[in-house]
Amino acid sequence: MKSIRTKLKLNNKQKTLFAQHAGYSRWCYNWGLSLWNAAYRDGYKPNTRKLREVFTNHTKPLYPWMKNLSSKVYQYAFINLAEAFKRFFKGLSKHPKFKKKGRSDSFTIDNCGKPIELNGWCHKLPFIGWVKTYEPIEATTQKITISRQAGDWYLSLAFEYTPTFTPKTTNVVGVDLGVKTLATLSDGKVFESVKSYRKFETKLSRLQYLNRNKNIGSANWRKAQLKIARLHRRVANIRKDALHKLTTYLAKNHGSVVIEDLNVSGMLANHKLAKSIADQGFYEFRRQLGYKCQWYGSELVVVDRFFPSSKTCSSCGHVQDMPLNLRTFDCPDCGISIDRDLNASINLRKRVLIGDVSSECKTHSTDAVGSTVNACG
Numbered sequence: 286m287k288s289i290r291t292k293l294k295l296n297n298k299q300k301t302l303f304a305q306h307a308g309y310s311r312w313c314y315n316w317g318l319s320l321w322n323a324a325y326r327d328g329y330k331p332n333t334r335k336l337r338e339v340f341t342n343h344t345k346p347l348y349p350w351m352k353n354l355s356s357k358v359y360q361y362a363f364i365n366l367a368e369a370f371k372r373f374f375k376g377l378s379k380h381p382k383f384k385k386k387g388r389s390d391s392f393t394i395d396n397c398g399k400p401i402e403l404n405g406w407c408h409k410l411p412f413i414g415w416v417k418t419y420e421p422i423e424a425t426t427q428k429i430t431i432s433r434q435a436g437d438w439y440l441s442l443a444f445e446y447t448p449t450f451t452p453k454t455t456n457v458v459g460v461d462l463g464v465k466t467l468a469t470l471s472d473g474k475v476f477e478s479v480k481s482y483r484k485f486e487t488k489l490s491r492l493q494y495l496n497r498n499k500n501i502g503s504a505n506w507r508k509a510q511l512k513i514a515r516l517h518r519r520v521a522n523i524r525k526d527a528l529h530k531l532t533t534y535l536a537k538n539h540g541s542v543v544i545e546d547l548n549v550s551g552m553l554a555n556h557k558l559a560k561s562i563a564d565q566g567f568y569e570f571r572r573q574l575g576y577k578c579q580w581y582g583s584e585l586v587v588v589d590r591f592f593p594s595s596k597t598c599s600s601c602g603h604v605q606d607m608p609l610n611l612r613t614f615d616c617p618d619c620g621i622s623i624d625r626d627l628n629a630s631i632n633l634r635k636r637v638l639i640g641d642v643s644s645e646c647k648t649h650s651t652d653a654v655g656s657t658v659n660a661c662g
C-alpha cells in the first residue's frame with residue numbers, strides 16, 4: 286500500500302461544506318467519547334456497533350442539520366474512536382481526548398463499499414461531488430480522508446501499489462549526510478542543502494514578535510497564527526522536496542545504497558549541530574529511503590555508527606582524528622587530500638564492497654507502508 290496526501294483546490298462553497306463535515310465528525314467523536322466514558326462508569330462495554338445504534342435511533346433525529354451531511358462521517362468517527370481506545374488499552378497511546386475545533390479538523394468518507402477512482406486533476410468524490418487537485422492523481426481506493434491544515438484542505442488516501450524495479454546504473458553507492466551539504470555520494474556527486482529554515486527565520490521571528498501583544502484567541506491573533514503556520518509549512522515542504530529528490534535518485538539508480546546509522550539524538554544534544562541536523566531532516570531521509578528502496582528494488586544498507594567513516598583514509602586505511610571544523614582529510618601516510626564528506630562516503634561504499642557488514646546490518650526497510658507527501662503550496 287502506498288499513500289498520498291495532496292492539497293485540494295476548492296471554492297468557498299466547498300470549503301464551507303468541508304468545514305461542516307469536519308464539524309460533524311468532531312461532534313460525533315466527542316458525543317461518542319462522552320457516551321463511551323459514561324457507559325464504562327456504569328459497567329457496560331461499549332463498541333462501534335452499539336454507539337451507532339444509539340446514535341441513529343435516538344440522537345440523530347434530534348439534530349435535523351445532520352441530514353444534510355454524509356452519514357459516512359459519523360460511522361468513521363466512531364471507528365476512529367474505537368481505534369483510539371484500542372491503542373489506549375494496548376498502552377500505545379493516552380486515553381482519547383475530546384477534539385477541539387480548529388485542531389486537526391478532518392473527516393473520512395467512502396463509497397458504500399464501491400471503489401473510488403481518482404484519475405487526473407478532477408475527481409468525483411462520493412457525496413462531496415467534484416473537487417480539483419493541484420497535481421494529477423491516479424489511484425483506486427476504498428476511503429478518503431479530508432483534513433485541514435493551516436487553513437488549507439488536503440485529501441489523503443491509501444492505494445495498492447506494485448513496485449517497479451528500475452535499471453541500476455551504479456551497483457553500490459555510499460552516502461554521507463553532511464552539515465555543510467545535504468549529501469555527498471561516493472561517486473563525487475554532491476547534493477547541496479537547502480537552508481530553508483534559516484532563510485525564513487527572520488520572517489518567522491518577526492511574525493512571532495508582532496504577535497506578542499495580541500490577545501490569545503482573538504481574531505487578530507488567530508490570523509497571525511495562521512500566517513505563522515503557513516510559513517512553517519512552507520519551510521517543511523521545501524525541505525521535504527529536496528529530500529524526495531535525493532532519495533528518489535538514490536533508490537532508482539543504485540543497486541545498494543549505503544548509509545550510516547546516525548546517532549541523531551546524540552547529535553541534537555550538541556546545540557551547534559542541532560539546527561543543521563533538524564534542517565536536513567535525517568529521520569525523514571532514512572524513512573523515505575527505506576520505502577523507496579522497496580519500490581524501486583534496491584537494497585538499503587545501514588552501517589553501524591561506530592564505524593569511523595570520517596576518520597579513516599579511503600585510500601590507505603590510515604585512521605586519524607577529524608574534528609568537525611576540518612573540511613579536508615589530509616592523509617600523512619599516503620599523502621591523499623580529499624573532501625571530508627567524499628572520503629566518508631567512499632568508506633561507506635567500501636565497507637559493503639569488501640563485505641564487512643554483517644547481515645543483520647543489511648536491512649530492507651522495516652516499515653512496509655510507505656507514504657509520500659506531495660508538497661504543493
Ligand SMILES: [Zn+2]
Pocket residue numbers: 598599600601602603616617618619620621
Ligand atoms: Zn591514506
